[in-house]
Amino acid sequence: MGAFRLMEYGGAQSVQSPSTPSPLPTSPLPTASTRPHAHTATYLESTQLRWVQEMVGALLSTGEGVGVITVDWSKAAPPTYAQAVANIRLVGVMVGHVVSRLVDMGVSEKAIHLIGHSLGAHLMAYAAAHFTVTRGLQVGRLTGLDPAGPYFASTAPEVRLDPSDAAFVDVIHTDTPTRPWELDRLGAAEAMGHLDFYPNGGRQQAGCQGSAAAHIDREETVAGGVLSYIGCSHRRSFQFFTETITNKRCRFVGVECTSWEEYKTGACWGCEGRVCAPMGYPAHLPQPQENPVPGEGVQPYPARRIFLGTNPERPFCAEQYRVTLITSGHGGHGDLAHFTVTLRGHLRTVTIPAPESASWVEAGGQVSWLGWGSGELSGLYNLRVEYEEDHNLLQALVWRFQPPTLSVEAFIVQMLSTGATVRFPFCGAEMQAGQSYTLLPNAGCQ
Known part of the structure; x- marks a missing residue:
């Protein structure tokens, strides 16, 4: 069975208006065996960024019948950040409408995979929630790549990404604060999915230390280096996710534990008697379960925090x-x-x-x-x-x-x-x- 994924990205330099969705594929038409992937990215990012192209290419390489829709909402994501936060409500409804159209064209909702980075993770949550409310169905999977923390941390589930948004919600946290007053961290620390992965504790990532000059030298452009220096750990989430597809020789496997500190002591170890799960594209629920539409008296799936360490440079898998x-x-x-x-x-x-x-x-x-x-x-x-x-x-x-x-x-x-x-x-x-x-x-x- 193939895949259809919706990806989201935003940026100051855009080629499409958010009021004009990317055209749906018409030849051939999506079928029930098609698996869509939808993708969005984050606040103030260009549609031409290399990481977007790399992830799209990786997703398309996963098999026949795979489709990827990238949602460009860059014109709705200008400064200020507060305005962009407000705009994702409307953009999410529009993306939810696209998902509904795909289902009308014969795509199974169970085959739809929504992917969003940072602010885009919450945008995709709004899209999934709108689809559930209007159609009484759930998309198959939603992946949050370091969901944005500012304006979303410690809020009600209705405001942010949460496990009720899809049959399976997996989250990769890479830039979370260790204390509430750490305002320079861009991600949210709290668990928001069925499986929440915290590589390197979900905090400052290995290899993200160093001066701005070092980052500029590594990225080979001033703009890319400055962006890497400011948001290096935040960017690791989508770099990890893409590598989980392209790296065929290593899997990002972690173990459920209560904290990063406890994990490093070896107190949480092994795949017998504990949840031991692969991060990123191969992620799945530890046990198969039916996850009906919320509100039918079903007990929520317990949130699980998965920890693992990575290398400081590519290949990151360790x-x-x-x-x-x-x-x-x-x-x-x-x-x-x-x-x-x-x-x-x-x-x-x-x-x-x-x-x-x-x-x-x-x-x-x-x-x-x-x-x-x-x-x-x-x-x-x-x-x-x-x-x-x-x-x-x-x-x-x-x-x-x-x-x-x-x-x-x-x-x-x-x-x-x-x-x-x-x-x-x-x-x-x-x-x-x-x-x-x-x-x-x-x-x-x-």
């Missing part, structure tokens, strides 16, 4: 690793320490840096942390660990005649995508701070 250090009870002491682990495989080497905060390693206990890196290792040859003691004030007040040591039993490395687990025994007496050690997988200690 394998998720959990490292667990197991200590023996010998020695009867612990230490506050950092451990940087480097995994050497057949295809590449991946370094998993120590957590930002030092971990208290208890004698006879264990501690875990997460890391991520590019691609498949295809077999682990060895693990190299660097043991660094923590130099905080408390540690400085403790007089040591020699570096601290730990009685280490083994390191265990797990990979999320394959479920593989590899044990690296430590065959020495004690591990000493300030030293590096190379361990072999499943080695037999003499």
